[in-house]
Amino acid sequence: MSSEYTPGDGKRQSRRGGRRAGRARGGSRNHQEISVQPKKTLWQKIAAFFTGASSKEPVEASSLDNQAISNGDPISSKRSGRSASFRKPEIVEVVSPRIYVGNLSFDATEDDLFELFNGVGSVQTVEIVSNKHTHKSKGFAFVQMQSIAEAKRAVAELHDKDYMGRKLVVSGAKAIEDKRGERRQTQ
Numbered sequence: 001m002s003s004e005y006t007p008g009d010g011k012r013q014s015r016r017g018g019r020r021a022g023r024a025r026g027g028s029r030n031h032q033e034i035s036v037q038p039k040k041t042l043w044q045k046i047a048a049f050f051t052g053a054s055s056k057e058p059v060e061a062s063s064l065d066n067q068a069i070s071n072g073d074p075i076s077s078k079r080s081g082r083s084a085s086f087r088k089p090e091i092v093e094v095v096s097p098r099i100y101v102g103n104l105s106f107d108a109t110e111d112d113l114f115e116l117f118n119g120v121g122s123v124q125t126v127e128i129v130s131n132k133h134t135h136k137s138k139g140f141a142f143v144q145m146q147s148i149a150e151a152k153r154a155v156a157e158l159h160d161k162d163y164m165g166r167k168l169v170v171s172g173a174k175a176i177e178d179k180r181g182e183r184r185q186t187q
Helices: 019-027 042-051 061-070 074-080 110-118 148-158
Strands: 003-005 012-014 098-102 123-130 137-145 169-172
Touching: 098 148, 110 123, 110 137, 110 148, 137 148, 148 169
Parallel strands: none
Antiparallel strands: 003 012, 098 137, 098 169, 123 137
């Protein structure tokens, strides 16, 4: 029997760590099997929380991506490499000379749109909406025509037309709302 005397507390300890080491190796009467499950990622824990899946069963990432695609979540579908089902743009009736132009090529300039819509009627202004930090186009614009009749004609002629590799979405623009919730009239 090999033991070592520690002068501090006056007790003997075995070199293997005493009684506790023996119990940890299976020397205890109450020995239980411990099953080791792989650790879940943060994404799996979050998904389990929202889907109501039990914490015992593992969640596969591919099933979550398929779920996100069926819900139309474009961010998750980009991550999985599958195309997302985007919602169709809302077609608004033309009630003012202001026109919404969507699905616009990111390479299109205001001069390009001015020439395109000037072929249909008289254009007052063209405004491509861009990111305020990067100054890159967001893919849509607003065109102000001279009259409501010209705006209606532009919508009839240019909606679903191929332009710079994309089909344009051209419709009437919605009224602009102030922060107070009141609608401003477009001129």
